[in-house]
Amino acid sequence: xxxxxxxxxxxxxxxxxxxxxxxxxxxxxxxxxxxxxxxxxxxxxxxxxxxxxxxxxxxxxxxxxxxxxxxxxxxxxxxxxxxxxxxxxxxxxxxxxxxxxxxxxxxxxxxxxxxxxxxxxxxxxxxxxxxxxxxxxxxxxxxxxxxxxxxxxxxxxxxxxxxxxxxxxxxxxxxxxxxxxxxxxxxxxxxxxxxxxxxxxxxxxxxxxxxxxxxxxxxxxxxxxxxxxxxxxxxxxxxxxxxxxxxxxxxxxxxxxxxxxxxxxxxxxxxxxxxxxxxxxxxxxxxxxxxxxxxxxxxxxxxxxxxxxxxxxxxxxxxxxxxxxxxxxxxxxxxxxxxxxxxxxxxxxxxxxxxxxxxxxxxxxxxxxxxxxxxxxxxxxxxxxxxxxxxxxxxxxxxxxxxxxxxxxxxxxxxxxxxxxxxxxxxxxxxxxxxxxxxxxxxxxxxxxxxxxxxxxxxxxxxxxxxxxxxx
Amino acid sequence: xxxxxxxxxxxxxxxxxxxxxxxxxxxxxxxxxxxxxxxxxxxxxxxxxxxxxxxxxxxxxxxxxxxxxxxxxxxxxxxxxxxxxxxxxxxxxxxxxxxxxxxxxxxxxxxxxxxxxxxxxxxxxxxxxxxxxxxxxxxxxxxxxxxxxxxxxxxxxxxxxxxxxxxxxxxxxxxxxxxxxxxxxxxxxxxxxxxxxxxxxxxxxxxxxxxxxxxxxxxxxxxxxxxxxxxxxxxxxxxxxxxxxxxxxxxxxxxxxxxxxxxxxxxxxxxxxxxxxxxxxxxxxxxxxxxxxxxxxxxxxxxxxxxxxxxxxxxxxxxxxxxxxxxxxxxxxxxxxxxxxxxxxxxxxxxxxxxxxxxxxxxxxxxxxxxxxxxxxxxxxxxxxxxxxxxxxxxxxxxxxxxxxxxxxxxxxxxxxxxxxxxxxxxxxxxxxxxxxxxxxxxxxxxxxxxxxxxxxxxxxxxxxxxxxxxxxxxxxxxxxxxxxxxxxxxxxxxxxxxx
Numbered sequence: 001x002x003x004x005x006x007x008x009x010x011x012x013x014x015x016x017x018x019x020x021x022x023x024x025x026x027x028x029x030x031x032x033x034x035x036x037x038x039x040x041x042x043x044x045x046x047x048x049x050x051x052x053x054x055x056x057x058x059x060x061x062x063x064x065x066x067x068x069x070x071x072x073x074x075x076x077x078x079x080x081x082x083x084x085x086x087x088x089x090x091x092x093x094x095x096x097x098x099x100x101x102x103x104x105x106x107x108x109x110x111x112x113x114x115x116x117x118x119x120x121x122x123x124x125x126x127x128x129x130x131x132x133x134x135x136x137x138x139x140x141x142x143x144x145x146x147x148x149x150x151x152x153x154x155x156x157x158x159x160x161x162x163x164x165x166x167x168x169x170x171x172x173x174x175x176x177x178x179x180x181x182x183x184x185x186x187x188x189x190x191x192x193x194x195x196x197x198x199x200x201x202x203x204x205x206x207x208x209x210x211x212x213x214x215x216x217x218x219x220x221x222x223x224x225x226x227x228x229x230x231x232x233x234x235x236x237x238x239x240x241x242x243x244x245x246x247x248x249x250x251x252x253x254x255x256x257x258x259x260x261x262x263x264x265x266x267x268x269x270x271x272x273x274x275x276x277x278x279x280x281x282x283x284x285x286x287x288x289x290x291x292x293x294x295x296x297x298x299x300x301x302x303x304x305x306x307x308x309x310x311x312x313x314x315x316x317x318x319x320x321x322x323x324x325x326x327x328x329x330x331x332x333x334x335x336x337x338x339x340x341x342x343x344x345x346x347x348x349x350x351x352x353x354x355x356x357x358x359x360x361x362x363x364x365x366x367x368x369x370x371x372x373x374x375x376x377x378x379x380x381x382x383x384x385x386x387x388x389x390x391x392x393x394x395x396x397x398x399x400x401x402x403x404x405x406x407x408x409x410x411x412x413x414x415x416x417x418x419x420x421x422x423x424x425x426x427x428x429x430x431x432x433x434x435x436x437x438x439x440x441x442x443x444x445x446x447x448x449x450x451x452x453x454x455x456x457x458x459x460x461x462x463x464x465x466x467x468x469x470x471x472x
Numbered sequence: 473x474x475x476x477x478x479x480x481x482x483x484x485x486x487x488x489x490x491x492x493x494x495x496x497x498x499x500x501x502x503x504x505x506x507x508x509x510x511x512x513x514x515x516x517x518x519x520x521x522x523x524x525x526x527x528x529x530x531x532x533x534x535x536x537x538x539x540x541x542x543x544x545x546x547x548x549x550x551x552x553x554x555x556x557x558x559x560x561x562x563x564x565x566x567x568x569x570x571x572x573x574x575x576x577x578x579x580x581x582x583x584x585x586x587x588x589x590x591x592x593x594x595x596x597x598x599x600x601x602x603x604x605x606x607x608x609x610x611x612x613x614x615x616x617x618x619x620x621x622x623x624x625x626x627x628x629x630x631x632x633x634x635x636x637x638x639x640x641x642x643x644x645x646x647x648x649x650x651x652x653x654x655x656x657x658x659x660x661x662x663x664x665x666x667x668x669x670x671x672x673x674x675x676x677x678x679x680x681x682x683x684x685x686x687x688x689x690x691x692x693x694x695x696x697x698x699x700x701x702x703x704x705x706x707x708x709x710x711x712x713x714x715x716x717x718x719x720x721x722x723x724x725x726x727x728x729x730x731x732x733x734x735x736x737x738x739x740x741x742x743x744x745x746x747x748x749x750x751x752x753x754x755x756x757x758x759x760x761x762x763x764x765x766x767x768x769x770x771x772x773x774x775x776x777x778x779x780x781x782x783x784x785x786x787x788x789x790x791x792x793x794x795x796x797x798x799x800x801x802x803x804x805x806x807x808x809x810x811x812x813x814x815x816x817x818x819x820x821x822x823x824x825x826x827x828x829x830x831x832x833x834x835x836x837x838x839x840x841x842x843x844x845x846x847x848x849x850x851x852x853x854x855x856x857x858x859x860x861x862x863x864x865x866x867x868x869x870x871x872x873x874x875x876x877x878x879x880x881x882x883x884x885x886x887x888x889x890x891x892x893x894x895x896x897x898x899x900x901x902x903x904x905x906x907x908x909x910x911x912x913x914x915x916x917x918x919x920x921x922x923x924x925x926x927x928x929x930x931x932x933x934x935x936x937x938x939x940x941x942x943x944x945x946x947x948x949x950x951x952x953x954x955x956x957x958x959x960x961x962x963x964x965x966x967x968x969x970x971x972x
Contacts, residue, residue, distance in 0.1 A: 440734035
C-alpha cells in the first residue's frame with residue numbers, strides 16, 4: 001500500500017519539486033501519538049503528517065477528516081479532503097460532503113452575526129466586563145472556525161476592557177496561543193514575554209511559569225535560536241507535564257506535551273551547548289531529568305555525546321529522524337539541528353588529535369548511503385572557518401596545523417607597526433598640505449584653462465601607462 | 473683677477489674666531505655677498521687653461537665660488553631649446569659637462585644651503601641639456617646625487633623632485649628613481665621669519681639643521697610649489713613604483729593624493745589616483761582596501777560614482793571565477809584610455825595566484841593533478857606555474873615527488889611559518905622589528921617638528937589669540953557678576969506688613 005501511495009499524484013508532484021517526503025515508517029504509533037493532543041492541534045498535526053509521510057498519509061487523513069467533520073471549520077475540512085483526493089482518489093472519505101460544508105458555513109455565519117450583534121449591544125451599554133467577555137466569545141468563535149486572524153484581533157480588542165490582572169494574563173496567554181497557531185513566532189514571543197513580566201510578582205507564577213517557558217522555548221526554536229530555546233526549555237518545571245488549564249487552555253495538550261519539551265529541549269541543547277554545559281545543565285539537572293525520562297533515547301544520545309561516543313550519538317539521532325520530521329514544529333528545523341550536532345561532533349572529535357586518517361573519520365561519521373565523501377564535508381567546514389585543520393590529500397590525513405605563538409606575536413607586532421607608520425605618514429602629508437594652505441577648490445571662472453591642464457596631464461598619464469603595459 | 477681669487481679664498485669656516493653658529497652664519501652670508509658681486513667677466517677669463525677658475529678652485533671646499541663660476545659659464549649661451557643650442561663642451565661627454573657632474577657630486581652641502589638659487593639653476597641646466605640632447609637618462613644620476621648631497625633625507629619637497637621624476641619616467645628608468653622616492657616627503661618649503669630663526673638658532677649652517685630649516689620658500693632651492701606639483705610628484709612616483717613592481721609603496725603614494733584637503737570636491741588627478749588605487753588595493757591585500765579615514769567623504773563619493781567600472785572589477789576579483797576576465801575584456805577601451813591596461817592584466821593574473829595560495833588554508837599537501845584540475849591547466853603547465861609562484865615568493869611551499877611507482881608531484885605547504893622558502897627565523901624577525909622601530913621613531917620626530925611649525929602658522933596664532941581674548945572676556949565678566957551678587961542684603965519680608 002505504501003508504494004501505491006508514493007505513486008499518487010500529490011507525492012509525485014512533491015518529488016518533482018524536490019520537496020521533502022518521508023518514506024520510512026516512524027517509530028511512533030499514529031493513534032497513541034495523536035491521543036496525546038487535543039483541540040485544533042490534532043488536526044494540524046495530522047495534516048502535517050499526511051503532507052510529509054507517504055507511509056502514514058492515508059491513515060492520518062482518514063482520522064483527520066472524520067474529526068474535522070465534527071468541528072466547525074469547514075475550510076479545513078475541505079482542504080483535507082482535497083489532499084486525500086490527490087493521494088488516494090477512491091477513498092470514500094475523499095469526496096467532500098459538500099452539503100455538510102454548506103450547512104456549517106451558514107451556521108457559522110449566523111453565529112458570527114449573533115455574536116457581533118451582542119457585542120454591539122454591550123458596547124452601547126458601556127459595561128466593560130460585558131464588552132470584554134463579548135470580545136472573548138467572539139475570539140473563541142473565530143478560533144473554532146479557523147479564522148485565526150480575526151481571533152487574534154478580537155482578543156487584542158479585549159485589552160482596554162481588562163480590569164484585573166487575571167484578565168490581562170488570560171488575554172495575553174490567549175494571544176500567545178493564537179500566535180503560535182498562526183506560526184507567528186515573533187508575535188508569540190513578545191506576548192509570552194509580556195505575561196512573564198506581568199506575573200513576575202504573582203502567586204499565579206507557579207502555575208503559569210512552566211507554560212510560559214514552554215511557549216517561549218518553542219518560539220525560539222522555530223526562530224532558529226537554538227541556544228535561547230535550550231536555555232528556556234531547561235527552565236521548564238516538571239509540573240508542566242500535568243499542569244492545569246491556563247486561560248481555559250490546556251497548553252500541555254493543545255500546544256506541546258511534556259515529551260515534546262524533552263525532545264525539543266534535548267535537541268536544542270545538543271545543537272548549541274558544549275560538553276561541560278551539557279553535563280551540568282542537562283544531565284545533572286534534576287528537574288529536566290523528569291522530562292528526559294519520558295524520552296530515554298534523547299538522554300542516551302546526550303550521554304553518548306558527553307562521553308565522546310559521537311558515532312553512537314549520531315546513530316541514535318538518525319533512528320528518530322523520521323519521527324522528528326513529521327513533528328509539526330520540529331520538522332522544519334530538525335535538519336538544521338542535526339547538521340549542527342554533526343559538525344560539532346566532528347570538531348570535538350578532532351580536537352585532541354594532531355593527525356587523523358580520513359578513513360578513520362569516514363568510518364566514524366559516514367553519512368548513510370547518500371554518501372558524499374567526508375573530504376568534501378571537511379573542506380567546506382575548513383573554508384567556513386569552523387574547523388581549524390588542513391587536509392593532506394596525498395596521504396589521506398587530516399592534520400592539525402602547527403602553532404607557533406612566538407612567531408605569530410612577532411609578525412603581528414610588525415604588521416601593527418607598519419600600519420601605524422602608514423597612517424602616520426598620511427597624516428603628516430596632510431598636515432603639511434594644510435599648513436601650506438594647499439586645498440582642492442572648485443574651479444572658478446577660467447574653466448578652459450583648467451580643462452586644458454587636465455587634458456595635458458591626462459595625456460601624459462596615458463602615454464606612460466601604455467609604456468607600463470609591457471612590463472612583466 | 474687676483475682680486476676675485478682672493479675674495480674666493482677668503483673664507484674660513486673653521487677659523488677659531490668664529491664662536492657661534494650665528495657668527496658662522498653671518499660670515500657665510502658675507503662671503504656669498506662678496507662672491508656674487510664679482511663680475512661675470514672675471515669668471516669667464518682663462519677658460520680651459522690652467523688658470524681657469526674651475527681648475528684652481530676645489531669644488532668640495534670652495535663650493536660657493538665654484539658654483540658661481542659654473543653658473544656664469546652656463547649663462548654664456550641661451551637656455552637650450554634644441555640640440556644645436558648646446559655648445560659642445562656642455563654636451564654629455566664634454567669637458568664642462570664633466571665638471572658640472574663632478575661638482576654636483578661633491579659640493580659642500582653646508583655652503584650650498586646658502587646659494588639655493590644658483591644651485592637650483594645648475595641642476596635645472598643639467599637636466600635640460602640632457603633632455604634636449606635626447607638622452608634624458610644622462611641627467612638622472614647627476615641630479616639625484618645633487619639632491620642627495622644637499623640633503624641626504626631629501627625630505628623637503630622641491631621643484632627638483634618633480635623635475636627629476638619627470639626625467640626618470642621619460643627615460644623609462646623606474647628603479648633609478650627609487651632612492652629619491654623611498655626617502656619620503658615629510659616637509660614642504662615654508663616661510664619662516666628671520667627673527668625666529670635667529671632665536672631658535674636653527675641657522676642653515678648649524679649641525680642640527682634639517683632640510684626643513686634651510687629649504688624655505690625664499691632660499692631659492694625650489695621654485696614655487698603648488699598643489700598640482702605635489703600631486704604630480706606623487707602620481708609619477710606611484711607609476712614608477714608600479715613599474716618597479718613595488719605595489720605596496722605605490723598604494724601608499726596614491727593614498728597621499730586621496731587624502732588631500734579639499735573643499736568637498738574632487739579633482740581629476742584624485743580621480744586618476746583612485747582608479748589605480750582600487751586595483752592596487754586588490755593586488756597588495758587580496759581584498760579592496762578601505763578608503764583612508766582622513767579622505768574627504770564628499771570628494772570620495774563623487775569619485776566613486778565616476779569609477780563604477782573599476783569597482784565592478786574589484787568585485788569580480790573577489791568573487792573568483794571567470795567573471796573578472798570577462799569584465800577586463802569588456803572594459804579594454806576604458807583601461808587603455810586611463811593608462812591602466814598593465815595593471816588590469818596584473819590583477820587578472822593575481823586572482824589566480826591568490827586562489828592557489830589560498831589552497832594552503834585548506835590543504836597541507838595536494839597532488840599536482842588536483843591543482844591542475846583546479847586551474848584548468850595541463851600537468852606540465854601547472855608544474856611550471858607553481859614553480860614560478862614559489863620562486864617569486866607567492867607560495868610558501870615546495871614540490872616533491874611522492875615515493876612509489878607513480879611518483880607524481882605533490883605540492884606541500886609549510887604550515888609552520890619557520891620552515892619553507894618564505895620562512896623567517898626569529899633573528900630575522902627581531903631585526904625587522906628593530907628596523908621598523910627606528911623608522912617609526914624618525915617619523916615621530918618629523919611629526920613633532922611639523923606640529924611645531926604648525927603652531928607658528930599665522931592662522932593658528934590668530935586662532936589662539938582669539939581664544940585668549942574670549943577667555944579673558946569671560947573671566948572679566950564673571951568677576952563683575954560675582955561682585956554684584958556677593959553682598960546681597962537678606963530678603964525683605966515684603967508681605968509682612970500687609971498681613972496686619
